[in-house]
Amino acid sequence: MRKTTNAHPPCHRSSAIRGNQRLLARTICAALTMSLLATAAVHAQDAVASVDSADSPEKAKDLEGITVTGSRIRRVDVETANPVITIDRAQIAATGKVTLGDLVQDLPSVAGNATNASTNNGGGTGAATISLRGLGDRRTLLLVNGVRLAYNDVNSIPANMIDRIEVLSDGASAVYGSDAIGGVVNFILRDRFDGVQFSTDFGESAHSDGFRRNFSLTAGHTGEKGSIVAGVSHHTIDEVSAANRDFSRDALNLSSGEVIYSGSSATPSGSITLPSAQAAALGCGSRVSLNSGVSGRTGTSDYHCYSKADSYNYQRDNILQTPQERTNLFALGKYKLTPDIEAYANVYYTKTKSDSLLAPVPIFANGDNYLVSADNYYNPFGVNFGTDRGTGQSYNDFNTRLATLGKRRYSFTTDNTQINPGIRGSFGDSSWRWDADINYGKLKQRSVNYGFLDYAKFQQAVGPSYRDAGTGVVTCGTPGNPIANCTPINLFNLNDPATIKALKGIQVNPVTTTNYTVKQFEANANGDLFDLPAGTVNLAAGLSYRKESTSTTTDPLAVADLDGLCGVVEFCTTVLSGSFNVKEAYAEALIPLLTDKPFIHSLNLTVGSRFSDYSSAGSSTNSKVSLEWRPIENLLLRGTVSQVFRAPNIKELYSGIGGDSPTVNDPCNFYTGGHSAACANVPTDGSYQQANPQIGAKTSGAIAAGYQLKPEQGKSFDFGVVYDPQWINGLSLSADVWRINLNDTITSISAQTVLNQCYANASSPFCGFIHRFDTGAINYVAEPTVNLGSLSTKGVDSNITYRFDESRFGRFNVSLNNTYVARYDINPNPADPSSVTIHNAGKYTYAYGDFPRWRSLATLNWKSGPWSASWRMRYIGRTQIGSADERQQLSADTDQAAVVRKIGAYTYHSVQAGYNFERWHTRVDLGVDNIADKQPPLFYQNNVTNSNTDVATYDVMGRYYWARATVTF
Structure with missing residues (x-):
């Protein structure tokens, strides 16, 4: 193979003869x-x-x-x-x-x-x-x-x-x-x-x-x-x-044979999944996103149908x-x-x-197990989003990104x-x-x-809230049970100055x-x-x-x-x-x-x-x-x-x-049946497609x-x-x-191995590592260390x-x-x-x-x-x-x-x-x-x-x- 003598050096490294x-x-x-x-x-x-x-x-x-x-x-x-x-x-x-x-x-x-x-x-x-x-x-x-x-x-x-x-x-x-x-x-x-x-x-x-x-x-x-x-x-x-480089400045995906600009569905304008009737009333399939230029409290007319063009280009926040x-x-x-x-x-x-x-903190209401209450003062849709950590009950997806807090820094x-x-x-x-x-x-x-949030305070801030009739101040909790030292957060419009201030107030920088x-x-x-x-x-x-x-x-x-x-x-x-x-x-x-x-x-x-x-x-x-x-x-x-x-x-x-x-290709995309262990809760009509390659x-x-x-x-x-x-x-x-x-x-x-092996064999021990929401979307995949x-x-x-x-x-x-x-x-x-x-x-x-x-x-x-x-x-x-x-x-x-x-x-x-x-x-x-x-x-x-x-x-x-x-x- 290679010699170890200096007389015949087998491996040289070199660089160049010019500089600016x-x-x-x-x-x-x-x-x-x-x-x-x-x-x-x-x-x-x-x-x-x-x-x-x-x-x-x-x-x-x-x-x-x-x-x-x-x-x-x-x-x-x-x-x-x-x-x-x-x-x-x-x-x-x-x-x-x-x-x-x-x-x-x-x-x-x-x-x-x-x-x-x-x-x-x-x-x-x-x-x-x-x-x-x-x-x-x-x-x-x-x-x-x-x-x-x-x-x-x-x-x-x-x-x-x-x-x-x-x-x-x-x-x-x-x-x-x-x-x-x-x-x-x-x-x-x-x-x-x-x-x-x-x-x-x-x-x-x-x-x-x-x-x-x-x-x-x-x-x-x-x-x-x-x-x-x-x-x-x-x-x-x-x-x-x-x-600073052409190849890396945009999040690019290969989809149906075409290169598309498609970043994360956790976008500051939101990727919000509505009940089918509400989505249809807005002329949308399932998800909506906030229009640009909207200020303060939003209404349903301030939203448009979500498309991949709304996805967040996290690449420009990352480093090479x-x-x-x-x-x-x-x-x-x-x-x-x-x-x-x-x-x-x-x-x-x-x-x-x-x-x-890295790009600012992404928020996945279901994946992060918090609940945006239907009774939140700023919620224009009147339905629950996310997961109740206490009961484990999951509702509609709500994805967003805290861009106003700046990048995550480790x-x-x-x-x-x-x-x-x-x-x-x-x-x-x-x-x-x-x-x-x-x-x-x-x-x-x-x-x-840097750049994270106190969960308990965040959950209180996106839970039920109301405008006090006497003071006109939006307050956490209910009229009969207000929550002290809590400022409601308008998660539906992260550009709201009051929301930015409230988010910064509950920001934490854990040390490990x-x-x-x-x-x-x-x-x-x-x-x-x-x-x-x-x-x-x-x-x-x-x-x-x-x-x-x-x-x-x-x-x-x-x-x-x-x-x-x-x-x-x-x-x-x-x-x-x-x-x-x-x-x-x-x-x-x-x-x-x-x-x-x-x-x-x-x-x-x-x-x-x-x-x-x-x-x-x-x-x-x-x-x-x-x-x-x-x-x-x-x-x-x-x-x-x-x-x-x-x-x-x-x-x-x-x-x-x-x-x-991890980045994965969900084998249950366009699922029509036959792999129930890997594709639990996934619709069998071929309509399912993962919203984000990162899970x-x-x-x-x-x-x-x-x-x-x-x-x-x-x-x-x-x-x-x-x-x-x-x-x-x-x-x-x-x-x-x-x-x-x-x-x-x-x-x-790896998550991809878990998904692939369970999809190929319903009795695979990997199947227990897959966790999906009621909608069929992936909640998370466990990646333990094993033989x-x-x-x-x-x-x-x-x-x-x-x-x-x-x-x-x-x-x-x-x-x-x-x-x-x-x-x-x-x-x-x-x-x-x-x-x-x-x-x-x-x-x-x-x-x-x-x-x-x-x-x-x-x-x-x-x-x-x-x-x-x-x-x-x-x-x-x-x-x-x-x-x-x-x-x-x-x-x-x-x-x-x-x-x-x-x-x-x-x-x-x-x-x-x-x-x-x-x-x-x-x-x-x-x-x-x-x-x-x-x-x-x-x-x-x-x-x-x-x-x-x-x-x-x-x-x-x-x-x-x-x-x-x-x-x-």
């Missing part, structure tokens, strides 16, 4: 400032040369025995049975990326629904996650120096502390335990540095928005007995409004890029206590402030601390090495949620705080056991104990009951706390079988096994077998078969009941749902070849065929790298990295013969994300003296939305079944160039990402959540200029 005038001016100013600082230290050691040189004695000593991600055994070989891709510091610098999430998410092996800064609806914390093989971030294990990352956000790791990144795209539960089903991303820290390095970075899109600035300072010293490296970085990016401010601090140190024992400690802290901005402050002290050493002059460490991680995330802690002890040892004719048998073994705990607190008003209801309109959460612990032991052995035989230059076998005992999910033993065969010295054939598993994580266990607004849903963890989760279990297969032909110096070729089968998958069931179904995926990775010999034109390196997905199948209930398998390969689905057959990353790098440049091409193959197989209930169209929309292939080009001013110890880099300013394809809002497109796969910023200046002294 303002950006260039800032960069030159920063560079001159740092150059003046550097002039005072012209005799200082060049830290980059001393640290990064591959010829340094310390690095040469390391190559006598190193550990490559995917195995605990120290090896001289960097090409082993494990398909590992390595991204070194030079490659990271060439990308111009200031967050590691942006860097890693572009790898071809990453697919599906990963969170990034463009995920506003469903994101907004500033976090970025990694989804290797499209299996989700919960099945991708993140490590720092081989130790679990406490907070699953790669943006929390400052880029200036990274020496290299190793990506293992193979199941590794036998080596690392739970979560390593899709693979492992291991961030190796810089533990050797002499001098001081300061870097500043600026960037801005060609649309004059999305401005970013980054400052980092790294300092270190290496002595005879130890070293210390410390640093700080500060990173800020501005928000980008969805209104999450605004965030991040500060990172880190310190890494080691010290030799004796010639054979070394103490070390890694400490880092990240503080992130970010905002998620303001997050995340503090993440991780401390990893330990000691390591050797047993005298033997080959055995040992280490023992403690890993402590603490996460505190506080969110302040989540704490998470991980405490871990781990001890490992590895070394030689005994000699065989073909070589020495190596053994690695260890044990660990880990405890994870979490707790959530919130304002009393926002605490949800068992039905997900609380004292705040449209914002509820559950107060829960819990913990679990796991005890583990593992052993791994490398056994040389043959060497220097005909057609066998070497033949090695690796076996390993890990026992895990979870207090929350029981015990599990998982093993692996790997074989490495070199018929000749430069040809490696390799294969690994391993058992994989994943225990439920802390969120899956202890997440409370929360709200969700209400309630998510929850297993504990809140009363469900006992068990681990996922499965197998992972990888078979590959690596060839470095002697007859073409500098060329390296690799290919790996991989396959992963997984059972009892732990998942939060459900099977997952099977397979594909091929390939890599070509070539390092040209140096010439008078400089040195060139080229690489091409590819991933082909042949299968990605999900069966929600394999035990049910009628359960429908969802085929995701080559498709986008809301529940699982985008799986184009092909993804590629190609780079061309050049260096000559102080100059360097790179050209990077990221390829995303063709995909499609919808399936022609009606059983899968996947359609790209809201009103027609089995509609397929094809999306063409995309290629993004980025370039970068830099110059090293050696006299001033300063380097300047300029770059442009997405040179062609290519805009993402339209997926339409009926298929996605954010911005009419798939923000996890495609670039939404457009052409982006960046510049960086770095001085070392």
Whole structure:
């Protein structure tokens, strides 16, 4: 597959050679400032040369025995049975990326629904996650120096502390335990540095928005007995409004083969469902909306028949890029206590402030369980709307939006601390090495949620009210039972100044705080056991104990009951706390079988096994077998078969009941009968059509749902070849065929899956998760976390790298990295013969994300003296939305079944160039990402959540200029 040697870099990232005038001016100013600082230290050691040189004695000593991600055994070989891709510091610098999430998410092996800064609806914390093989971030294990990352956000790791990144795209539960089903991303820290390095970075899109600035300072010293490296970085990016791009400024839907402007039925002018007789009297089918320009109390003549043209364009209120401010601090140190024992400690802290901005609060009288009384003074129709929370009786629909209160804003402050002290050493002059460490991680995330309403006061304000005959004042309650300290709200005309004042008077901003802690002890040892004719048998073994705990607190008003209801309109959460612990032991052995035989230059076998005992999910033993065969010295054939598993994580266990607004296609649209379980209360005359593709849903963890989760279990297969032909110096070729089968998958069931499976089978256990009103419209769909179904995926990775010999034109390196997905199948209930398998390969689905057959990353790098440049091409193959197989209930169209929309292939080009001013110890880099300013394809809002497109796969910023200046002294 891909090589791990720096001589043949497999994965480069790059950006561009131009910037606008303002950006260039800032960069030159920063560079001159740092150059003046550097002039005072012209005799200082060049830290980059001393640290990064591959010829340094310390690095040469390391190559006598190193550990490559995917195995605990120290090896001289960097090409082993494990398909590992390595991204070194030079490659990271060439990308111009200031967050590691942006860097890693572009790898071809990453697919599906990963969170990034463009995920506003469903994101907004500033976090970025990694989804290797499209299996989700919960099945991708993140490590720092081989130790679990406490907070699953790669943006929390400052880029200036990274020496290299190793990506293992193979199941590794036998080596690392739970979560390593899709693979492992291991961030190796810089533990050797002499001098001081300061870097500043600026960037801005060609649309004059999305401005970013980054400052980092790294300092270190290496002595005879130890070293210390410390640093700080500060990173800020501005928000980008969805209104600033043509593709995202309007809520677009594909309906009956036509693209229509169709947003939410929760519109400030109201989407009001009337009894059939009243609607007919107004010449309408069922729903009406307020005319524009009406003031004060309304009458029935102030309304017109509701149409899709009345829907609310929420897209212009949303954002394409999450605004965030991040500060990172880190310190890494080691010290030799004796010639054979070394103490070390890694400490880092990240503080992130970010905002998620959404359209003003939507109000669904039935979905939010409040009752607009027929006796409300401002009600011109004289009928009840919504649901009586006390009796559960539902009436007519009343949808509106509190636009006069402004946008919803979720303001997050995340503090993440991780401390990893330990000691390591050797047993005298033997080959055995040992280490023992403690890993402590603490996460505190506080969110302040703006723009919501006190439910009890709101219910009083829209309940019965009257005009007092004596005072002429409109009063809550009835003449015989007035309600004190309550101002009636004219929900039928939100532009009324008195209504705006009353709404602001009952506005609340609930605060939620989540704490998470991980405490871990781990001890490992590895070394030689005994000699065989073909070589020495190596053994690695260890044990660990880990405890994870979490707790959530919130304002009393926002605490949800068992039905997900609380004292705040449209914002509820559950107060829960819990913990679990796991005890583990593992052993791994490398056994040389043959060497220097005909057609066998070497033949090695690796076996390993890990026992895990979870207090929350029981015990599990998982093993692996790997074989490495070199018929000749430069040809490696390799294969690994391993058992994989994943225990439920802390969120899956202890997440409370929360709200969700998924986009679905109701399979009961135009229903004519035959699926009563899925389509309860839906008229059978074919007239039903969902009013809004976004529906209400309630998510929850297993504990809140009363469900006992068990681990996922499965197998992972990888078979590959690596060839470095002697007859073409500098060329390296690799290919790996991989396959992963997984059972009892732990998942939060998507609303679409619930609807589809119940529609296909009336006895499906999902049917109980569907809740409809008396009219047949969806009230909400429950999305609990359970063990459900099977997952099977397979594909091929390939890599070509070539390092040209140096010439008078400089040195060139080229690489091409590819991933082909042949299968990605999900069966929600394999035990049910009628359960429908969802085929995701080559498709986008809301529940699982985008799986184009092909993804590629190609780079061309050049260096000559102080100059360097790179050209990077990221390829995303063709995909499609919808399936022609009606059983899968996947359609790209809201009103027609089995509609397929094809999306063409995309290629993004980025370039970068830099110059090293050696006299001033300063380097300047300029770059442009997405040179062609290519805009993402339209997926339409009926298929996605954010911005009419798939923000996890495609670039939404457009052409982006960046510049960086770095001085070392």
